[in-house]
Amino acid sequence: MKRLDWLDALRGLAALTVVLFHLSPQVIGNEAHLAVMRHIDLGKTAVLLFFLVSGYVIPMSLERHGDLRRFWVGRLFRVYPAYLVTIALFALLAAAGLLHWPASLRAETGAGLLAHVTMMPDLVGVRGVVRVFWTLTYEMVFYLVAAGLFAWRWHRHSAWFAVALALTAWLSLPDALLGNTPGGRRVLAAVLALGMLLILTLVLLGRDKPAGALGIGFVLVPALNGHPTAAGTVKSSSQALLLLAVMFAGTVIYRWQHGQSGRVASLTALTVVAVSLVGAQWTQRNWLANTCAVATIFLIAYVLRHRPMPRALTGLGRISYSLYLLHVVVLFLLPRIIPDGGTRPAPIALLTGLAYLIAVLGLAALTYRIVEQPGQELGRRLMHKIDTYRAPRPNPATQRAATRTRRDENTRESV
Numbered sequence: 028m029k030r031l032d033w034l035d036a037l038r039g040l041a042a043l044t045v046v047l048f049h050l051s052p053q054v055i056g057n058e059a060h061l062a063v064m065r066h067i068d069l070g071k072t073a074v075l076l077f078f079l080v081s082g083y084v085i086p087m088s089l090e091r092h093g094d095l096r097r098f099w100v101g102r103l104f105r106v107y108p109a110y111l112v113t114i115a116l117f118a119l120l121a122a123a124g125l126l127h128w129p130a131s132l133r134a135e136t137g138a139g140l141l142a143h144v145t146m147m148p149d150l151v152g153v154r155g156v157v158r159v160f161w162t163l164t165y166e167m168v169f170y171l172v173a174a175g176l177f178a179w180r181w182h183r184h185s186a187w188f189a190v191a192l193a194l195t196a197w198l199s200l201p202d203a204l205l206g207n208t209p210g211g212r213r214v215l216a217a218v219l220a221l222g223m224l225l226i227l228t229l230v231l232l233g234r235d236k237p238a239g240a241l242g243i244g245f246v247l248v249p250a251l252n253g254h255p256t257a258a259g260t261v262k263s264s265s266q267a268l269l270l271l272a273v274m275f276a277g278t279v280i281y282r283w284q285h286g287q288s289g290r291v292a293s294l295t296a297l298t299v300v301a302v303s304l305v306g307a308q309w310t311q312r313n314w315l316a317n318t319c320a321v322a323t324i325f326l327i328a329y330v331l332r333h334r335p336m337p338r339a340l341t342g343l344g345r346i347s348y349s350l351y352l353l354h355v356v357v358l359f360l361l362p363r364i365i366p367d368g369g370t371r372p373a374p375i376a377l378l379t380g381l382a383y384l385i386a387v388l389g390l391a392a393l394t395y396r397i398v399e400q401p402g403q404e405l406g407r408r409l410m411h412k413i414d415t416y417r418a419p420r421p422n423p424a425t426q427r428a429a430t431r432t433r434r435d436e437n438t439r440e441s442v
Contacts, residue, residue: 032335032336032341033328033329033331033332033336034080034083034084034328034344035336035340035341035344035345035347036328036336036337036340036341036344037076037080037324037325037328037344038077038080038343038344038347039339039340039341039342039343039344039345039347040073040076040324040340040343041073041074041076041077041080041347042073042343042344042346042347042350042351043340043343043350044069044070044072044073044076045070045073045074045159045351045354046350046354046384046387047069048069048070048073049070049354049355049358050358050380050383050384051063053358053361053362053365053376053379053380053383054376054377054379054380055376056370064313065312065313066313066316067313067316067317067320068312068313068316068317071313071314071317072316072317072320072321074162075270075273075317075318075321076321076324076325077162077351078162078165078166078169078270078273078274078277079273079274079276079277079280079321079325080277080325081166081169081274081277082169082273082274082275082276082277082278082279082280082281083277083278083280083281084277085169085170085173085274085278086173086177086182086185086278086281086282087281088101088102089173089174089177089182090177095174095177095178095230095235095238095239096230096231096233096410096413097410098174098177099174099227099230100406100409100410100413101403101406101407101410102170103406104402104403104405104406104409105399105402105403105406106146106163106166106348107402108398108399108401108402109348109349109352109353109394109395109398109399109402110146110160110163110352112394112398113156113157113352113353113356114143114156114157116353116356117156117157117356118156120356120359120360125359125360125363126356126359126360128156129153129154129155129156129258130154131152131153131154131256131258132153132154132156134209135153135209135212135213137213137216138151138152138153138209138212138213138215138216139151139153139154139216140216141213141216141217141219141220142216142219143155143156143160144220145167145216145219145220145223146160146163146164146166146167147163147164147167147168147216147219147248148160148161148164149161149164149165149259149260149261150164150168150206150215150219150248150249150252150253150255150259150267151206151212151215151216151219151255152203152206152212152215152252152255152256152258152259153212153256153258154258157352157355157356158260158355159351159352159355160352161259161260161261165249165261165267165270165271165274168245168246168248168249168271169271169274169275171223171226171242171243171245172188172242172243172245172246172271173278174238174239174242175238175239175240175241175242175243175244175245176188176239176243177239178235178236178238178239178240178242179236179239179240179243183282183287183288185275185278185279185281185282185288185296186279186282186288186292186293186295186296187296188275189272189275189276189278189279189296189297189299189300190295190296190299190300192246192268192269192271192272192275193268193269193272193299193300193302193303193304193307194299194303195250195268196265196266196268196269196272196303196307197265197303197306197307198265200250200251200253200263200264200265200268201251201252201264202252202253202254202255202263202264203252203254203255203256204251204252205248205251205252205255206252206255206256207255207256212255212256215248215252215255219245219248222241222244222245225238225241226238226241226242229241231413246271249261249264249267249268249270249271250264250267250268251264252264253265253266253267253268254266254267265307265308266308269300269303269304269307269308272300272303272304273300273304275296275300276296276297276300276301279293279296279297280293280297280325280329301318301322304318305318345395346388346391346392346394346395348395348399349390349391349392349394349395349398349399350387350388350391353387353390353391353394354387354391357383357386357387357390358383358387361379361383364379365379
């Protein structure tokens with residue numbers, strides 16, 4: 028059993044839950060789908076679970092690499108290949124007349140293009156090419172902030188950051204301070220793109236602390252512009268900060284497990300995040316059920332982390348990123364194949380759903396094999412070339428002296 032199978036199992040469960048949540052209106056009908064949502068929103072539950080797992084994994088990745096260059100090369104070649112393929116597939120289907128670009132992208136193409144370069148359409152206020160891209164916005168902000176904290180050696184104080192984000196979410200924050208006009212959104216998208224480019228340039232030049240300071244500064248965008256337009260999925264700046272707090276809660280669990288954070292501080296931080304997730308959004312339904320479900324699922328997996336995990340879930344976990352990105356693209360085509368699927372007889376609806384699952388799982392497995400894995404391998408080769416280029420060239424005289432020393436030592440050993 029691999030040491031981190033339990034995290035793959037959680038990813039697999041979260042990805043499958045999102046797919047089934049989006050599929051359910053086509054299988055059980057809108058009325059039954061909405062009846063379930065009155066009790067628990069399984070889509071939000073799965074996203075929160077994804078965020079909690081990301082918060083646990085990213086500090087592990089940072090510390091394993093031990094270097095921001097390695098971290099960022101690894102991250103970018105991990106997330107961008109499948110992301111770009113998803114956009115390309117959507118564009119191909121749109122060109123064929125099978126899909127249509129979101130209205131906000133058609134209206135604000137410049138801002139939308141720049142926002143997709145940084146993976147931050149939700150904070151700019153334009154709809155992602157695929158709706159599920161909104162979660163990548165907060166993943167990217169978390170990468171920037173977490174890497175910034177690592178650069179300043181503040182990364183082991185995760186409990187403080189989780190608490191600060193959760194408590195700030197109780198305040199009355201502006202939702203569209205930076206992007207409440209089309210011109211403002213273009214400027215914001217350009218600033219975010221230039222900011223990310225500057226951070227990556229500084230990291231490659233070995234200027235980690237300036238890069239880290241800029242990365243930490245990205246937290247101001249969700250704090251001040253969490254819901255700039257109706258095209259945004261997140262409903263407020265407070266909710267945006269809470270999503271980041273959930274990721275930092277995952278980091279708190281990682282720190283606590285590895286003895287880098289005390290029990291009292293960790294439990295306090297986790298409690299504050301959980302209470303804030305519900306209390307600061309008391310006007311929005313289902314958050315109590317969502318929070319309790321995520322906490323329970325993660326706790327069960329954590330307790331069982333040393334036991335073998337179901338191979339089906341760990342396999343889903345490995346392809347979960349491609350599955351998450353691509354399943355909606357295929358789902359858009361389903362009504363063209365089976366119109367009014369939710370009103371069809373149950374056997375037809377179930378067979379349609381089963382055929383859809385087989386198709387998206389096959390597509391995700393294929394994308395993982397021919398896009399994600401080669402992308403990650405390319406990142407590793409690029410990092411090796413960067414390391415080779417950065418390595419100091421040996422002084423010829425020093426190299427000859429070292430060779431003579433090794434020869435003398437070998438002679439003495441042979442005698």
